[in-house]
Amino acid sequence: MDRIDSCLIALRRILRASESHGKELAQSVGMTPVQFRVIQIVAETGSSTAGAIAKRMHVAPATVTAIIDKLERAGHVSRQQSQTDRRQTDIVLTEQSRRVLDRAPDALQQKFATDFEGLEDWEQAMIVAALERVAAMMDGTNADRGAVLYPGEL
Amino acid sequence: MDRIDSCLIALRRILRASESHGKELAQSVGMTPVQFRVIQIVAETGSSTAGAIAKRMHVAPATVTAIIDKLERAGHVSRQQSQTDRRQTDIVLTEQSRRVLDRAPDALQQKFATDFEGLEDWEQAMIVAALERVAAMMDGTNADRGAVLYPGEL
DNA sequence: CTTGGTTATTTCGCAACACAAAATAACATG
């Protein structure tokens, strides 16, 4: 079999695993995958504005508003106007969602981490190199090739 | 930075690239990603029943019915009762959707293929090995471990 | 052949997500 086919098949397996894992994880903590992702993003930075979340998720601001509405109604986050710019609303986690995050068993990442740590040093290095190579081929960015490309993300 | 973090970041880049590519591809041919995926599945086998598609996509039969409805209304597929079992309805492509598939430029796969072919032999081998390793760690299956596994896809 | 159980698909009602366009409010600069 062709090496390219092997790559594409492996990639599909990876995508599928990560997708179905996302569903399980979210269900186990009582929210949808998207809602959980928002919570995670807010948790990373302490608090985040709606627009920042939208950019981060590559999604329209209106979509984030709707998701925040549901999270707020469920008591997972609260809105509070920014002190510095009253147009923006900071999204902050409640105690409740912080507890959710604490006991959220990110099984896939943890399994990956333990499996990965069990590998030989050279194999770990190989995997990192390969994944970064593949990522660069797929998303077009190439850390080695200077800053000319990619206005995106702004 | 930790090697595990590097892996997870690269994986996220890969997921994101594949996701946004799916959207672009589908838009360029005038349907949604899910609709395009259904068309692809039907194309692979010539014709497929609703139930088979649902299983393949890990989705409820009712969902497939709705998608087929739209594809049919748009003239991309047609339903026809199976000769052997009149409970099942075979989904078959129309000329129109076959043309769509022909000129669908699967840019991501092609870019990946050309990039990949440009690599040194040893690097190709490394990437295949790494991706398969990662896939095995993520989806639990392990292709190296004999033929016991892989009932899936049926 | 009929009865009862199974299977394939559809219909129905509901929820989540995603977007564009318009509305609102606050900021910033002339």
Place this chain on the structure above:
DNA sequence: CATGTTATTTTGTGTTGCGAAATAACCAAG
């Protein structure tokens, strides 16, 4: 202050997804 820009929300619409019930066809006794 007038104008334009920015951040968010509202409104309306479309797609995807599900479960439960309905429909239709198959199949295996009896």
